[in-house]
Amino acid sequence: MKVWLFNPPSPSSMGYTREGRCTQEAGAWATQWPPISLACAATMLLEDGHEVRIKDYSAVGQNASALYGEIRMDRPDIALWSTGTPTFSFDLKLAGGIKSVSPETRTGVMGTHVSFVPEEAFQEPEIDFVIRHEPEEIIRNLCRKEGAPPGNVAGLSYRDGKNRRICHNPSAPFLDADSIPMPAWDLLDLDPYRLPLKGRKFLMVAPMRGCPYRCSFCTASLYYGESPRYRPVENVLAEVMANVHRHRIREFLVWADTFTLNRRYVQQFCQGLLEKQENLSWTCNSRVDTVDRETLKIMKKAGLWMISYGIESGNNAILKRSGKGITVEQAKDAVSMAKEAGLRVAGHFILGLPGETEETMNETLALALALPLDVAQFYAAVPFPGTRLYEEALSCGWLKTAFGQSQNHASLELPDLPSGRVEAFRRYAYRSFYRRPQVWGNMLSMMEMGAFRDIFLSLKRFSSWTSD
Structure with missing residues (x-):
């Protein structure tokens, strides 16, 4: 399976970090943080044999048009991205742009905001999945389904494929500390950090x-x-x-x-x-x-x-x-x-x-x-x-x-x-x-x-x- 993981572009001239509890625009001592959750998820996906790409559009200063152009060229099976409260509306709208250039790509979002109010994410009609809470193992299990109904993926909210009904699976257990992998930093351009x-x-x-x-x-x-x-x-x-x-x-x-x-x-x-x-x-x-x-x-x-x-x-x-x-x-x-x-x-x-x-x-x-x-x-x-x-x-x-x-x-x-x-x-x-x-x-x-x-x-x- 071809999987894209990305930190979205910034809606302004300032960079945005969307990582766990920290979803913020660069301030007096904030800087662009490398997306460690995405990089850890990538490690798990690589272990399972998937083709994985990570990109931090905010860090490299590229806009939504660049994202859509690359999606059009690569046509991933799944595109998953981080969201934040300060950029919530902007982040969700990316799903429509992705579907417009690659209709077969399934889309999903993660982050603290959508974890606690997943129904707000589904107000964007082109969102297929919401990953609730700690994302890595949920992403791994979702991609293991390879197109099958995701009804037994703990921690996932999704649209039912037949009637588009919103379904919320039970919460996922947290990873054991020993199971938290090293991030796949090799997949990222590290120079902006x-x-x-x-x-x-x-x-x-x-x-x-x-x-x-x-x-x-x-x-x-x-x-x-x-x-x-x-x-x-x-x-x-x-x-x-x-x-x-x-x-x-x-x-x-x-x-x-x-x-x-x-x-x-x-x-x-x-x-x-x-x-x-x-x-x-x-x-x-x-x-x-x-x-x-x-x-x-x-x-x-x-x-x-x-x-x-x-x-x-x-x-x-x-x-x-x-x-x-x-x-x-x-x-x-x-x-x-x-x-x-x-x-x-x-x-x-x-x-x-x-x-x-x-x-x-x-x-x-x-x-x-x-x-x-x-x-x-x-x-x-x-x-x-x-x-x-x-x-x-x-x-x-x-x-x-x-x-x-x-x-x-x-x-x-x-x-x-x-x-x-x-x-x-x-x-x-x-x-x-x-x-x-x-x-x-x-x-x-x-x-x-x-x-x-x-x-x-x-x-x-x-x-x-x-x-x-």
């Missing part, structure tokens, strides 16, 4: 999946499950080394929702990296309540250069209401410990959560300015389907905008805080943080002093991300 400011190529490595926390605004525990599943350390290290030797990659994003939750695992991973003696460089994300000085020090020694914390708010009442389970004091301690370990620190903040006021937004900005952060990202609260925030927004009538129109910006109309004010404050927060001389000094110190072209492109990328 560059670190901000550094300009160096990077890849993602996912040592675990699952999140035991239930933040009201996040889909992580819903999409990958609440029980953390850790891959064997030796498997993860083997994947890292394969990327070093096969693709000459020396920068990595350790992609895990709760990587630092298991400190023993983290220390084993770091010790393994040190034993490889490759002097690799990597970043990761973390909660502020799952780090300690000893672990941060060994992470730094093993090549970690930046850690990203989800701080979210400068107001403890909002943190409590959102179910984040942290305090402002813990955020301060975590940033301080990371700085003591010699790490760069990125802080992520959300504006416009329930309970937000003008005063609390100013508290969040004051915290961002007071902490010794190297990078800050300010998001508008988005009611992603499946989350408690989504359910609350629907029941309270706060959601005034159709999905796919402005979900990269403020869209909740809270009783005392209109979306326009949140968006204006978000822009003000970016300006306030990044117009400080010390922050630009940090930016310059992070830049690789290589070719002038790379430095110029890094500055151009960064200035475009902070322009909003």
Whole structure:
């Protein structure tokens, strides 16, 4: 079977990442991420003998016309692509274009949005399948059917071939950690995936999946499950080394929702990296309540250069209401410990959560300015389907905008805080943080002093991300 897997083109001039819980336009510290879920699915399909193609149209800057032209030439049996809440309407419409040039190609979509409201995807009449939740094994089983009725493919929603009735199969079990394959990066052009400011190529490595926390605004525990599943350390290290030797990659994003939750695992991973003696460089994300000085020090020694914390708010009442389970004091301690370990620190903040006021937004900005952060990202609260925030927004009538129109910006109309004010404050927060001389000094110190072209492109990328 000939299978196409792709990240769709971008509906704007900015790149879009559609990966698990992260579906976002490039921002102040976001960059185009390699599609690791698609690459893992490709590995499974190749093992089963299928002909597989992966392409990231957003990363290479090609539009929908390029996609349709290539589909017309290749005529795959199945075309499957990632979707995101910010680009939802745009992503779905691609099905009609694909069917217009290759009517026999069956079409399917995946991602957090369609996992929780699959019926919305089928409002596009040319969508044949919806892959719900963790996609790799579901894709493998779908393609194994080779045209047979997909009624027993767990985790799949589909149109019945006879009467076009929408059917929802039972949910699929999550993959065992040992079964998560190495991504088939060989099928992708890896050149577009560059670190901000550094300009160096990077890849993602996912040592675990699952999140035991239930933040009201996040889909992580819903999409990958609440029980953390850790891959064997030796498997993860083997994947890292394969990327070093096969693709000459020396920068990595350790992609895990709760990587630092298991400190023993983290220390084993770091010790393994040190034993490889490759002097690799990597970043990761973390909660502020799952780090300690000893672990941060060994992470730094093993090549970690930046850690990203989800701080979210400068107001403890909002943190409590959102179910984040942290305090402002813990955020301060975590940033301080990371700085003591010699790490760069990125802080992520959300504006416009329930309970937000003008005063609390100013508290969040004051915290961002007071902490010794190297990078800050300010998001508008988005009611992603499946989350408690989504359910609350629907029941309270706060959601005034159709999905796919402005979900990269403020869209909740809270009783005392209109979306326009949140968006204006978000822009003000970016300006306030990044117009400080010390922050630009940090930016310059992070830049690789290589070719002038790379430095110029890094500055151009960064200035475009902070322009909003």
